[in-house]
Amino acid sequence: MIKKGIRRQIVLHYFLVVFIALLLVEVIFLIAIRTYYYDTVYNHVSNHIRLSNEFYQPFRVTSSDNVNQLSEMVRHFELYNTELQILNTSGQVLTTSAGFDLEQTIKTSDVTQALAGDTSRWVGKQPGTGQIVMAVSQSIQNGFDQTYILRYVTSLDLINDRLLKLTLFAVSIGAAVLAIVLAFSIGLANSIVKPINNITTVSTQMAKGKFNVRIKGDYKYELGELSSTLNYMAQEIVRSNQVKDDFISSISHELRTPLTSIKGWSETLDSGGYDPEETKIGMQIIAKETDRLIGLVEELLDFSKLQQNEMKLVKGIVNLRELLQEIILNLWAKAEKKGVTIKLESEEKPIIYGDANRLKQVFLNIVDNAVKFSHENGVINLYFTMEEKFVTVTVRDYGIGISEEHLRRVKDRFFQVNPLNGGTGLGLAITQQLVELHGGTMEMESELGHGTSVIVKLPLPEGKIPVAGGLENGEEGMPGPTV
Template sequence: MKGIKKRLFLNYLIGVCLVLFSVELILMISIKNYYYKSVEQSLNEKAQSSATFYDQYLNKNYANLSDSLAPLVENNTEQQNIEIQIIDKKGNILLSSGIVSAEKIQTNDFQKALKGEASTWTGNNFDTNEKVMSASNALKDLDSNIIAVIRVVTSLEDVNNLILKYLFLSMTLLIVILICIFISSTILSKTIIEPVREVNDIARKMSKGQFNERINKHYNDEIGELSDTLNYMASEILKAEETKNDFISSVSHELRTPLTAIKGWGETIITGSFEDKEEIEKGLKVILRETDRLKNMVDELLDFSKLEGNKLVLNMEKTDIKEEIEEILRLYDGRAKKERISLQSKFTENIPEFSVDRNRFKQVIINILDNAMKFSPKDSNILINVSTLENELIIEIIDNGYGIAKEDLPKIKDKFFKGNSKKSGSGIGLAVCDKIIKLHGGSLELKSELNKGTNVIIKLRIN
């Protein structure tokens, strides 16, 4: 988790820092450009106005060049931040409101002014090496010939100091923001990592079989959904474990009963305790009946295993449904008479031959009919009603037996479910029937009311 927390924290922090530094850089460039443009505009206006003043007034009123240029410098001596220079065409400073430098002026603004273009220049002063900006404009005689250049120079030190002040303030603000981001990202990463750590810890316990553990849901986000999923999974595993234990207990009991009967009668017959042949035959019949019962239980388990693994292959063939059901009823006729249960059948006319797996179809009908008889009292009725509706074959097995409790009905087709019934059985017969019918492309439905009876409805689509 330390790795995730570190990556999350660093990615968030680096991303925000890049954005903030980019904003800071753009802001400082914008501030610098704004102030430099303001100074440039001011210098250009000063140089232009001075050149215009000379052209309109001084040039006409003074015959001597020096006399005509001097007022341009004298009028600006009080402006401490601005230096006015009058430069001849060779770059020599003729007049200046500041210190006259011996260095020749050859800057870009001067060169362009000699061509009649107003221009500015930013660089370092030759004497003081401080950052300055200058604007130059040509001075012309009455014949419009360039005789000199007026150059307005100002120091950028105050502007740069102001920009540095803004930079300091913005950097201070940036540091404060970064501290806030550091704190918030730490809290954010903790709110993400702590639930993940809890999920991981509980998941490890679950992997060791501690399915009673539950994850506390802190937020309604993806981690919260994961917590709900793991909690649900643990609940379902506990239910499956409980169902499995109930099934093992039930099957063990179901296997023990016939095995006890077989062992008891087998030992009695072997010891020769019976001299009466009829008693021996009775014991052998019990052994045979209980053996068949064991075989049926094992067959159910094998069928269920195949169905769960999708390994059951149907052998489809044209089948006379009416004939198959009547044959099944004949098989149960003796048992029905013994238990005083009335077995009846009803068929609509022209029931078509149907493509089914004959043995699996019989298995389904026998299982449902066996359940109906098992859960019906004496002197009750069971009806098998076969009909067609549009493109469906409908088989209804209706009894007026004990019925199924309302709360058990939604789970009655679940594997291993037996409800509160004390009757023998593995609890997988109906689940097997449901899967077999689904493999045929049909459906199996149950309608039941406690103490009133059950109606099992099988629907198969006619090909």
């Protein structure tokens, strides 16, 4: 007995479908065979009656001698291996080809319909013997306008024996087919259930935290996709855990360094006895490290808000050219130390509708990365490309570049190409999500040793744009800033 489960359901469904189909086919087949045999007998007798009647009519007995008439009719109409009964219109048997005087009245349906002028048949048990017979009856006219009923009675035992053998043969074939289907359905069910059981076992281990296990087996179709997906999920969880551990280690180091400096200088200044110049240097270091801590904490808070969809944008009119010029000024000192030149090459003045502070955060992070990874005395190019509904801002540097392997993951959260450079690994992840909140996209193209291009595409506002002193290219304004 197959226990409850998918295996039993598959086997039962296949078995029932094939069983019902076979049953219908065999019933229809046996009914058709039975009808064919019975119709063959009926047609044979009917044709005999028609041909005998055509031959007999010109030589009808005109004598009033009833006995001679009946004998003549039996001689002309009798059929081999069939009993011929001649009945009067009341259904009484007058004579038979078997020579027995039955002295009975027959009221079966074939006799009744024969009186109405039709040739009809009746199948049933012969009174007295209980034998299954077919009776075919038809009325004919004899001399002196006398009407008789010719009733042929033939046994169906031989035909029924053949039908029984055909039935047993069909049932045997059906049983063999069902046995094959049962074996096939069990094999099919096992081919589905065994992989599912394997996947379930491995999934249970994964649920217990054993992400080093993998589903083994070359499964096809949906089961193969499911096993591949679960293996990929486990791989990603392991990678995510590793990234999380690396992030905790990195952020702990990032927090410990400024805190150590702050604590050290605080204790030093608290002890007193230092000249004003050293005190000033100490306070500058404390202020610098404090700003660094604030930046780290704000980055973590921004990421948390983005993950929980709690980031709110305060939208307004933003002049991208002015925004980028401000960013260049903010990073001028850092770029100057490496001899890096930042150039804004385009003359366009694209106006968009967005959150100026968040967009500044986006481009500040991108340009800052470009400065960080540029070679000394390098160049960073910034330029716009205007389209019908979008403006594209490209930041291109010619620095160290990013390998193809790292380029696919560089926008992942907590990922750092070089952990020794410091940071949380959240900068580009936050930047991309902020761009997407503005309805834009961010793409990166890079070649190791040849630099990197960051391409930010932002939507242009529909309609006219309000600017200082009036409207930009029209008279209709846009709604005010929204949150």
